[in-house]
Amino acid sequence: MKQVDVIVIGAGAAGLMCAAQAGYRGKQVLVLDMGKKPGRKILISGGGRCNFTNEGAKPENYLCQNPHFVKSALSRYSAQDFVELVDRHGLAYHHKTLGQLFCDNSAQDIVDILLTECDWAGVTVSLRSEVLQVQKQDGGYLVNTNNGEFYCTSLVVASGGLTMPKLGATPIGYNIAKQFGLNVLPTTAALVPFTLHDHDKERFDGLSGISIATSVTSESGVSFKENILFTHRGLSGPAILQISSFWQAGESVSINLLPESDITNIIKEWRESNPKKSLKNMLATVLPKSFIEAMVSQQDITDKTISQLSNQDITQLSQYLHSWQIKPNGTEGYRTAEVTLGGVDTDELSSKTFEAKKAPGLYFIGEVIDVTGWLGGYNFQFAWSCGMACGLAVDAEK
Known part of the structure; x- marks a missing residue:
């Protein structure tokens, strides 16, 4: 059994952002993803050019049963903050009329930036790693995978929603939430024909x-x-x-x-x-x-x-x-939907850290929670914002 400080389930936008920030804080971070590639939804987004943020992203651009929940994360890490990050990496991008920002070349550029950040931060990304079971153990969490067992003091669930099952979407995030007594709101396909x-x-x-x-x-x-x-x-x-x-x-x-x-x-x-x-x-x-x-x-x-x-x-x-x-x-349902509406009830989470109130050391970020943005880069921006907030909070000294 390998022991690390933080395990992140899901190598998507929110998960990789969180992992990099935790790694920069000196935490030993392991990202587990069952896919062959990281950032699979990023790669197909925006027609392959990834509408990676929206310059006008505000709380009112999001659907959530608690409309105030998104305010903290969005205010602490804005669209301009993410633009500054991609600028540092020399990303070529262009603006569209409704505030959307797209890669000039390929969505792979965004994935490469996230993986570079994770590499610089010392994060390990383990692909083709399927999470089979999660257990609370000794003040932390034991994660059983097809590649063995891992123990962590902070577990971040960034497993996404149910959209695009061909990319490997599963209900694992909702199942973990229910396992630890968190309320999960009904889900449905959104941003869908x-x-x-x-x-x-x-x-x-x-x-x-x-x-x-x-x-x-x-x-x-x-x-x-x-x-x-x-x-x-x-x-x-x-x-x-x-x-x-x-x-x-x-x-x-x-x-x-x-x-x-x-x-x-x-x-x-x-x-x-x-x-x-x-x-x-x-x-x-x-x-x-x-x-x-x-x-x-x-x-x-x-x-x-x-x-x-x-x-x-x-x-x-x-x-x-x-x-x-x-x-x-x-x-057309989850097959072609861009996002999943509903998910882990935000009343169960801290809006500042995304830690579950009922389960210390357990965090939920990204599409798995009940936050759904408009079309046009808003969902990616929330992924960056909540990933940053969580990455700065995991495994903190109590």
Whole structure:
């Protein structure tokens, strides 16, 4: 049996960040991960370029049953702090309009930075190491793996959620939490595409790949103004992924297909400039032609000339285009979701150290806990922030 100060379960964003900080404090740190590679979710994120933070990350960008929980970690290690870290490593990156920062080259660059930090800090990363059992023992924790037993005084669970099982996602983190008496909130897939009922899939057949700039609103009143994307299975795109975190089964979402303009005013202009042209052809100048044709063929949009439109026609068209109602059948689930909503109840943890209140020396960080960020680098930023906070706290002198 090998003895170390700190064991971190999970070589993802939060786990590696935590391990490096603990190592820099002189702690002997072992990271255990069952995968063949570290940072597997990092590597596929952002289309392989990793949206590694968001410059505007604030507590209100996170879903958590305790909305105050994220404040401490985010304030102590901000997006700018992580940017300073990657700058020191010479990372080439670029900004996008909503505050997202992406690698210029590859997400591997972020993994390399984390592994370099761990190497400099003297951290051991053990891959293909599956945790079989955890036990409390002699004031610390005995971790049994397929590669033998390890003992530590501080155990950090950074095992992630249930998203993307093909990358090895398992419920081990939740199981450890329950084993030590911590409450685990129900989990569901978040930041995930919607699937549609068969009748809607038939209506939109042939529209796959079409993107529209919209504003999407949930029944709870939360809105996001970004693109939607038609897929073979339903709807995706940034606005849909965002709203999925606020959607409950059986609810509808309202989609404003022309968020920057008022179709009533547009038609007034068309009446003067193009009264004899068909509504279908004129709408195709402001929305994708194939979408308009599909809606006309379904008789959702009338096929008249501009001059033939009655006030009732215009009112109905305005309601349709500015408040298009879609009731999803469900989501694509954990297979394609970016994050897991729910998890270890944050009321069970210290917001400063992430230590379990009921189990001294046991910590939970990252996606395994009930903190879910918006799309756009927010989840990575919380991983860096909570990893740093935990790494500075583990195995501290009591």
